[in-house]
Every structure is written in structure tokens, then in C-alpha cells.
Amino acid sequence: AQTVTQSQPEMSVQEAETVTLSCTYDTSESDYYLFWYKQPPSRQMILVIRQEAYKQQNATENRFSVNFQKAAKSFSLKISDSQLGDAAMYFCAYRRGYGGATNKLIFGTGTLLAVQP
Amino acid sequence: GAGVSQSPRYKVAKRGQDVALRCDPISGHVSLFWYQQALGQGPEFLTYFQNEAQLDKSGLPSDRFFAERPEGSVSTLKIQRTQQEDSAVYLCASSYTTDTEAFFGQGTRLTVV
Numbered sequence: 636a637q638t639v640t641q642s643q644p645e646m647s648v649q650e651a652e653t654v655t656l657s658c659t660y661d662t663s664e665s666d667y668y669l670f671w672y673k674q675p676p677s678r679q680m681i682l683v684i685r686q687e688a689y690k691q692q693n694a695t696e697n698r699f700s701v702n703f704q705k706a707a708k709s710f711s712l713k714i715s716d717s718q719l720g721d722a723a724m725y726f727c728a729y730r731r732g733y734g735g736a737t738n739k740l741i742f743g744t745g746t747l748l749a750v751q752p
Numbered sequence: 753g754a755g756v757s758q759s760p761r762y763k764v765a766k767r768g769q770d771v772a773l774r775c776d777p778i779s780g781h782v783s784l785f786w787y788q789q790a791l792g793q794g795p796e797f798l799t800y801f802q803n804e805a806q807l808d809k810s811g812l813p814s815d816r817f818f819a820e821r822p823e824g825s826v827s828t829l830k831i832q833r834t835q836q837e838d839s840a841v842y843l844c845a846s847s848y849t850t851d852t853e854a855f856f857g858q859g860t861r862l863t864v865v
Contacts, residue, residue, distance in 0.1 A: 682853060739785060743794050744793055745792075745793070
């Protein structure tokens, strides 16, 4: 079974600084996707960034980038130039890559990010 | 609609009461997922629909949980004889196909007292 582990329950960063959130996962599959989701107090999960396992290049979306280490099964999220609006719970998630009957997401336990002004 | 809509946003139920949670997915989305998120935890998969067919219900915690999507659009998650451990946020997500991005609703926070 696939598992996702986030070992940092809480993190804090100063506004305009950079922070890295950690995630490790375990799977025996070779084809999969990894995601970072943001969940603000409104509870709605918002996709931040996604990475296809077959791609060696790390995904980037504006101030958000990932460090994908496939052999180490590590998938960290770097937030540059942190803004007050980045404060939220961040979840790392895994999904199988092939079009099986269920492409459910498997989530970690989350990291609560605080941004200090 | 513009996004996934869930109702009600909040529900308080007395222990033993039955509840029904509604999810309106994005129009045209084939796939629909239900997740349960306990306080301080990540969401956990409950069940999956492809159109009206419930293809995976492996995450439903007990036979008190039942989900349906009779016409392939709106889905209802029903919990019978609610218990305190059912207290959680119930999230619904839909996607155009099984391989495309899932969009989430704002969830229903269920509190069983």
C-alpha cells in the first residue's frame, strides 16, 4: 500500500523569506503523480503544484517549486518570497499514474504553515 | 456551476440520527470522490463514482455509510445512526476524467453530539 508522510506538523516563515516543506512517500509503483495542496480555513483544497514521476525536471509554479528525488522517494515544496496569503495547511498527496478504476488521492497528515509579518 | 458545491456547510446531528450530505460536482465531470477528514488529519478516501457507477467503496468505514449518484451528477453521502467518531469534514471532489485534476468543494463539517 502507498503511504505519504509529512514529518513537520507546523512550520513558520517570515514574510518575503523562503520555506521548505518536507514529504516522503512509499510505493512500489513506477508510474504515479505527486501533488501539493493548500487548505486555507475555508477548507477548500487548492492544488498548488503537481509532479509526474516520469519527469526528471522539477515542477515550478511561480513562487512554488518542488524538489523531487525519486530514488529517495522525497517530494519537498519550496515557497519563495512568502506572502501572508500563503498561511494555510499544506498537504502532500500521491496518486497512481495509470488510468485504473480509482485514481484516489492518498494524503499526508499536513503541515500548518504560519507566515509572520 | 463554477465549482464543486457541497451542502450543508455545517451539520450538527444527535447521536443515532441519520444525515445526508450533498455534492454538486462541476458540470460534465465524470469522476466523483468522497473523502473524510478528521480533525488535524489529512483527507482519507471513502468512495469513488464514475458517472452513476460506484466503482470503489473500499474506504467506507462501516455499513452505516452509503453513497449514491443516481443520474451521474449530484451525489449524496448518507450516514445512518451517526456516532461521535463520524464527526469530521466530508470533502467531495470531481474531475473530468480519472486522470485529470480533481477539484474540491468546501466540505461539510459534521459534528455528532
